[in-house]
Amino acid sequence: AARQDDASHSGPVWRTLRRVGRSAGISLRRATCGDGRLEFSPVTRYLVTGGAGFIGANFVHHLLAHTDATVTVLDKLTYAGNLESLAGLPEGRCRLVVGDVADPVLVDELVAGQDLVVHFAAESHNDNSLRDPSPFVQTNLVGTYTLLEAVRRHGTRYHHISTDEVYGDLELDDPQRFTETTPYHPSSPYSATKAGSDLLVRAWVRSFGVQATISNCSNNYGPYQHVEKFIPRQITNVLDGGRPKLYGSGANVRDWIHVEDHSAAVLLITARGRIGETYLIGADGERSNREVVEAILSLLGRPRDAYDQVTDRAGHDLRYAIDATKLRTELGWQPVYADFAAGLADTIAWYRDHEAWWRPQKSGTEAAYAVLGQ
Ligand code: NAD
Ligand code: DAU
Secondary structure, X not given: OEEEOOOOOOOHHHHHHHHHHHHOOOOEEEEEOOXXXXXXXXXXXXXXXXXXXXXXXXXXXXXXHHOOOEEEEEEOOOOOOOHHHHOOOOOOOEEEEEOOOOOHHHHHHHHHOOOEEEEOOOOOOHHHHHHOOHHHHHHHHHHHHHHHHHHHHHOOEEEEEEEHHHHOOOOOOOOOOEOOOOOOOOOOHHHHHHHHHHHHHHHHHHHHOOOEEEEEEOOEEOOOOOOOOHHHHHHHHHHOOOOOEEEOOOOOEEEOEEHXXXXXXXXXXXXXXXXXXXXXEOOOOEEEHHHHHHHHHHHOOOOOOXXXXXXXXXXXXXXXXXXXXXXXXXXXXXXXXXXXXXXXXHHHHHHHHOHHHHHHHHHHHHHHHHHOOO
16 A cells, blocks of 8 residues: 555656556555545455356456455355365455345445455356246346446446357358447347346446446356356266267357456456446457367367267357457457467366366256257
């Protein structure tokens, strides 16, 4: 912490502190002491919702490894939350509160003690949203509304985690990619609720002056991803001696990014992002599903055609593709995992080495897919 007597908030000490803080990836907050002088201290207390899920857990590990922050995780521990994903964190810097982001009393109490909220918690799987949309409406819309009202009351900085799916899909040969100005056009109950939650954030910024940023990221892969999702499902099928399951023709394209690169981008946006702005996060990782399945089979020493084609997803989005120019040029972000094959090999090794983490979910997940012919 540092202190200066410049009541204008724009004097030389404040400018120096802000520059040094930014170069270290730290935002500084200003507060007035009882004696009227100004105090400066780093943003250190994060509330991370959904921190026991795939991306949230990776973000908590990243945050604690790269900053001095302390973290409160708020997670309901649904089927998608896993306490084991938070094992091995530095002593005394992270606590878990098991609860619902749509619980206004709990959320208000937790937000009151924080510098910054990063909101990952969501129902996240498209296939589940086709079976039963109701928890998606409750968590993704009502949960986001509940958090926005709390950060509005407490004046807390808020970062909203969203998805490229809010923009709908592209033709395979469309030269355009999604940008921050692409109109919203969601297809599934999942992406519609995410789109709605983004619009709530934008309205709360404009109408109430909430200090928020939004990021829309492409498809993540890496450690701690639930075996219901495409890449872990296929890896664990093959590790179990089974075959990958490709929906439809397998021509659908996703734009893959390693979850560690997503975490780094989010941390940067919380430190340096401009309030009210949206940043798209993507690493130029377009691959067809068929290409990904063939790469997994090949890395695991199996014939590249040893997969099954199964019933397609209803309303299946054809292609996503992100143009992350704004994030790269304005904030200087670059992906570290630019080589998808290397990232995929690391991910396969992680699932091979962490069977105890995914095994309890595997048979139930496959049984639910089997009912749908998938
Ligand atoms: P996930 O399903 O792995 O994890 C979601 C977490 O939220 C779980 O720990 C779950 O217990 C928790 N949760 C669910 N409902 C809750 C509630 N009502 N209250 C508190 N906690 C609750 O999801 P993920 O893949 O890690 O996605 C995290 C966020 O990132 C989501 O907002 C998602 O829309 C977004 N996103 C995901 C991807 C991707 O490729 N997975 C890409 C872009 C954006
Ligand atoms: O684009 C970002 C989105 O990526 C996130 O917002 C979502 O939370 C996340 O789940 C993911 O959505 P997708 O629907 O793209 O991911 P999923 O892993 O479910 O599927 C990826 C692609 O693989 C998709 O085209 C469907 C296909 N697929 C999926 C499964 C589970 C298969 O071919 N076979 C499968 O078994």
